[in-house]
Amino acid sequence: MKWMKNATEDTLITSGKVSEENPSSMFQPVGVIVDQMGSIYVSNVGSHQIKRWSPGAIEGTTIVGENEGGSGPTQLRFPQDLSFDRQGNLYVADINND
Template sequence: MKWSKNATIGIPVAHGQLINANLSSLLRPNSVIVDHMGNIYMWNERNHQITRWLPGTTKGVPVVGGRNAGSKSMELSYPFDLSFDRQGNLYVVDAGNDRIQKFIIDRD
């Protein structure tokens, strides 16, 4: 939910109910972060991926990982947290693989 100053109701910015219906669905979303352009990045508890929600859209787009856990360079296993550095690189705590991964993501 997005809350404007002095608001009495919030504005949903990302939502969903179904798990694995498609890779943009949400169920138990975690660790949300917003970049300098207003894009929302989050991970789902049940999908091994990071999803980006552009401002004004109703559907997320997977940017890293996928439906199943993996240990290859573009795969994740139970991502836990995320952060950006000053250059806009995305860092992901890949808990299931005991590593922290850095991703240079497409900003378009």
């Protein structure tokens, strides 16, 4: 959910249900961060992915990770927290990646 400052209603960003038909759905989202451009990033523990919603986007985009957790160069395993450095690089605390 997204609550804009002084809003009277919330905005649903994504569904919390897993669905093959809806790749933007989330399963166990835990970390949320917003970049300087207003894009929203969510660490999705259940699908081992980081997803991004650009401002005004209806669907999110997987920017890293696959549906299966692992230790490969494009895989995550239970990503938790997210952070940006001053240059805008994204860091992910991935608690179970070997």
